[in-house]
Amino acid sequence: MAAAVDVNPPLEDEKQISTQPPSLSLSTGLAVRLACRSNTLTTVTSGLAPTHLQANLIILPSRYAADFRLLCARNPVPCPLIAESSTAGSYTCIKSCNNGLSDAQILSDVDIRRDAPRYMVYRDSQLAKKDCLDICSEWTDDHVAFLIGCSYSFESALKEAGLEDRHTKLGRNVPMYRTNVPLCPAGVFTGGTYVVSMRPYKASEIERVREITRGYSETHGEPIAWGWDAVARLGIGDIDAPDWGEVSLTLTKDGRFLGDMVGSEEEVPVFWGCGVTPQEAVMRAGIEGTVMAHSPGHMLLLDVRDHDIIQS
Incomplete structure (x- = not known):
């Protein structure tokens, strides 16, 4: 059997971060986002804010947005699209991609650049930075963020x-x-x-x-x-x-x-x-420019609750 090894060895420019256990006091999506925003939470998000939906992130140059929407529509099991940036460049407002949920129900008071515990950065389809605490320096007015459903939910x-x-x-x-x-x-x-x-x-x-x-x-x-x-x-x-x-x-x-x-x-x-699928799709596609995503397991917590999306 395989030895217990790090399957994602750190890159040289990766920021050093703590691995403190998640706080049980983080009972809402907003509380988790604010903790991430202040860099007091850098752990995986499994078990945090029970019943609040968690989302995978993929952030693309706007010229790839239409193709990515189509990818999600054609592959709804690994890529269930919940929401996206309201406009290119917006990291504080999202628009719902679910006909039954309003924008405000899904997410408010957000900074997509800072509200996940850790991020990945790809340049020209190659991993450039791993486990960043934020992506403020990489974000541009041309980027569009997509929120993909997560099984932690x-x-x-x-x-x-x-x-x-x-x-x-x-x-x-x-x-x-x-x-x-x-x-x-x-x-x-x-x-x-x-x-x-x-x-x-x-x-x-x-x-x-x-x-x-x-x-x-x-x-x-x-x-x-x-x-x-x-x-x-x-x-x-x-x-x-x-x-x-x-x-x-x-x-x-x-x-x-x-x-x-x-x-x-x-x-x-x-x-x-799994919502890491879009990151793999980006790597396989060989697209140009800067793409950003959550680090696997380090999700964006939403305001919407699981009972709001459950289907009988």
Whole structure:
């Protein structure tokens, strides 16, 4: 099995940041945003502000905005589009892409450049900076931010049903993997594939997990695959070596590697579409200019609540 190694080694110009555990007092999306804005919160956001939606971020030069909207429309499971900048260059106002939600319901009092715990910066489709505390120096009047649904948003419902994930309890980052599942192309965005997040459950729990998450189509919905045979079908070479997230969370409760449990019904991998998919699509597309995004697991917290988007 794979050794526990850092799958995202730091870049030379990366800012040094703390890894303090998340504060239990951050009970609203606004409270989390303000903590990020003041650099007092730099951790992953799983478990913060329960029932408040969390969003992935991708920020593009405006000339790619129409193609990206089309990419989301054609691939709603990994790229569920919730909102975008009200105008090019706006980092304080968003417009809803959900007919049932107003702009104000989704998000207010925001600075998209500073209100996620950490950010990534790409230049000409290559990662240039990682885990930045803000992107103020990179933002221009030509940038458009897109808010993509995140599976962290249904974790409150899973917890309420007694199905809380280990990463949520620990305040850690869920494991994420590149797959061989192709995205439907859109404009410049060609050749992309799904990224998936993984949470292990008992085989007896999976149908209940599917049932609970099915209504959260704005935040990836139910799993796209589950079971030990799904690992190979998705093109994941080693379940114990995620491309992003915590290697330690591929360990079982008793400290064994998850890969050692192949065939077990006590630890079964379950996979969801993941909002890191747009970042991979940008890398594959080879687009020019500066693109920004959240660091995987470090989401933008919204004002809208999970009960506002759940579908029966």
